Amino acid sequence: MQADGLRWETIEALKNSPKGKLHYDPHWSERGEDILEGYHESPSLSSYSAAVVERLSSVHLQKSRLSSGSGESSPGFSEEVHNSFSSSSILSFNNRNNALSTVSTTSPLAVRWRQEEQEKLVAAVVSSESEQLKRFEELMELKQRQDLQSVRDMMDRETKESIGRQEKLKEEQRHRMKILNLRLREAEQQRLREAELEKQRQAEGRERLRSLNSIQEEVLQLNQVLNAQQGPSEVPAQNLASLCQRGNQLCSQVSEVVRKTTEGDFPSVEDMTVAERALHDMRALIRLQQEEVTKAQEKKKKEVELEEQRRKEEEQKAKQEAEKKAADAAKEKAKKTGLQAEPEDSTLKWFKELQDTAASVAKSFEDFSSTKDPKTKKLKLELMKAAVIPVSQISTKSGSHLREIFEKIEKLMSGKSVQSGGMTVSATHHPQGLQFASYKLAEKFVKQGEEEVASHFEAAFPIAAVASGVWELHPAVGELFLAHLHKKCPYSIPYLPQRKHSASAEEHHRRLGYRVDDSGVEGEDSFLKRMSGMIRLYAAIIQIRWPYGSKQGPAPHGLNHGWRWLAQMLNLEPLADTTATLLFDFLEVCGNALMKQYQGQFWKLILLLKEEYLDPSRGQMCERGVRIKQSLTHRLRSSEFGATLPPLLNHKDK
Structure with a gap:
């Protein structure tokens, strides 16, 4: 028990030593610094080491160390270090103690020698313990560095793995987004194509509908022209009747096609073909009718020319006589009524x-x-604007509006400056203004x-x-x-x-x-x-x-x-x-x-x-x-x- 107390005193002495009072920063690992980064004093033994060594030099301490050699190690030391220290110290101490015991009674010289030996022994023990303490500290530092390095390695591995997983997730996300964008782009392109096709179909349908309406209008007009020839004519009535009947049939065909479009559908290509064919046939009927009319008219042309010439001559004579009579009548009427042909x-x-x-x-x-x-041309233009624009702005809006317009015109006519076209103009800027x-x-x-x-x-x-x-x-x-x-x-x-x-x-x-x-x-x-x-x-x-x-x-x-x-x-x-x-x-x-x-x-x-x-x-x-x-x-x-x-x-x- 006494040895245990001495060991605790040794540890307490080490704790109170300058090295034991070192302050350690708990965050040194996060900053990547050494554990003793801020400490610059050289390590040294405590002042209590002399008392400890003196106690260790006694026989009682040697026996207690021998008796506790196979026991438990003191707190704070490893078993390996304690066994090594105890065996070497006890062996050396026993050898010297035996030598000293033979001459302990011889003379004061022996006492001095013994004292010197003891001092040497104390110095050796102190040196040995100091070295053992250094090794122990180095071992602890090594283990701490190894633990720190292992923690760093583990953190690096986890960081790399995390970064790798993140990169993989990002890559997968990019891949999914790329696929999704491609699908969206394809869907949008498909929608645009369909919309364009629908728009084109609607445009073509409307164009066909306009063409169909134009065809129907022309067919109806041609049919009216065809029917207008049924009056008195040199063309045989039977021929005209057959032409009109055929024209009515063509109108019915076109009307049947148009009737389909009233239900909301555009005319198809086949419908347009039918309508165009009907228009072509109607034009052919008109040409045929005109040819027959032309042939019939040519027969009477010479007779009509002679008759027309005689009629014009008679009309000219009648017109001259009528003008003469009208002039005479106007003069006579003016005399009777007092009306004038010209003013005063x-x-x-x-x-x-x-x-x-x-x-x-x-x-x-x-x-x-x-x-x-x-x-000068610019001045002329601005003067004309200043003169005519206010007149164009006259309205029945309000009296204040009329006064404003009148004041603009009055300023211009008085030779004052007015605003026109973003510039100031005046009629006096030119002699003829x-x-x-x-x-x-x-x-x-x-x-x-x-x-x-x-x-x-x-x-x-x-x-x-x-x-x-x-x-x-x-x-x-x-x-x-x-x-x-x-x-x-x-x-x-x-x-x-x-x-x-x-x-x-x-x-x-x-x-x-x-x-x-x-x-x-x-x-x-x-x-x-x-x-x-x-x-x-x-x-x-x-x-x-x-x-x-x-x-x-x-x-x-x-x-x-x-x-x-x-x-x-x-x-x-x-x-x-x-x-x-x-x-x-x-x-x-x-x-x-x-x-x-x-x-x-x-x-x-x-x-x-x-x-x-x-x-x-x-x-x-x-x-x-x-x-x-x-x-x-x-x-x-x-x-x-x-x-x-x-x-x-x-x-x-x-």
Whole structure:
């Protein structure tokens, strides 16, 4: 038991030694460092080793070591190290102890020698134990490194195996995704192919259906042509009947094919073959019919030519006689009724003065209009935009909208800068800019009457209000407006040009206001529509003035001009359709204002118009004449006439 206590004291001494107080980092393995990485002191024995060695030198310690040699090893040491140390130490100690015992009693020299031997023995034991401790520590470090290495190797293997498994799983996943993508791509391609085929089938079906409809339409038209020849003809009736019967059969065949498509199916290729064959046969029937008709007509051609020549000569003579009689009758009627073929001389003089003024203004900016300079051309374009675009924007939206448009035009005509096309322009940027802008502005007002008012009658009043306001501040624009209006609509003078003997039909129609181009003379409906628009705009201008201005008084071109126009129009020989239409449009717009201004005189003029000017016995009545006469009858009964100003222009919409 005493030996066990000594061993524990030895271990306690080692524990309290500087080496036993080393601090070990538990995380050294994770950082890949050595277990003694932070310790730099050299190992040394504890101060308790001397006391331990002295105790070990006694005989009692030798016996206790001998008696415990076969027992258990002390804690902290391995059995192999303890046996090796005990055997070598005991043997050496016994040998020396026996030698010392023989001379223990001889002399003090022997005592000194014994003491030296004991010191040597202690030094040897200390050295041996120190070496054994070093070996033990090295062995423990080796085992620890081996364990650490085995753990690292195991972790590396597991890591490699895990990485391998992950790579394998990734590869399998990529493979599966590749297969899945291929399948999806194939499915999508298949779907697209099927959709394309279906689309192509639908397109082909619709194309065949359109072709079938065209074939049916042509077959029906050809059949109508075929049946139209059944009247009086030189072709034998039996031949025509057989052709018509065959044509009806072909129509039935095509109709049977078309009937299938009404059920929702497209015609097949076989159906189209049947329809095309029917069309081919129908064309053959038409050719056969035409050949028979041509043969029959050739027999009478020579006889008809002679008869036609004689008939033309007789018609020419009759026409000349009729024209002569009509001219004489017109002169006689004019003498009886007092109607004139031309307006008064003062009116014609006024018309010519306005045309001369417009021509003079156009000539004044001729250099500006035909310039080749890019900057001047750009200025010309922007000035024209600044003049015509606001006029195109006039509507019945609100008074503020009209004021905004009027202010834009007023700034341009006053020489101020305005925005156009993203740039600032002014009519004063060029010496001829103001004349150019005035001319284009007046021309645009007339064009709005010709197009916008002709399509939307209610647009006459707002356009007239802006035009009247500009006319009031810039009279030159008003004169140019009248010049353009009289040129496009001579009935606004009023003036009904008579046909000259040397003038062609196209030239005469052009003087009357018709449009004449390569395709021929303008149609009557289109002509009357344009004339109505311009007359309605003129009728609105003479009764209205700019309602948002500060000036007081009548309009710049007032109602007296409207009364003059109406009186002179009734003094002219009426033209069928044209005169009745323009009178109706003028009174529809301006009649109410004239009624309030002239009262009884106006109603007398209306009664004259109804009873005498539109008298059916005069031979000038037409559908429009009947309509205006009915309207006048209703107005006379109700004592009301024409349209009133819209609320937008009746008061100042501030």
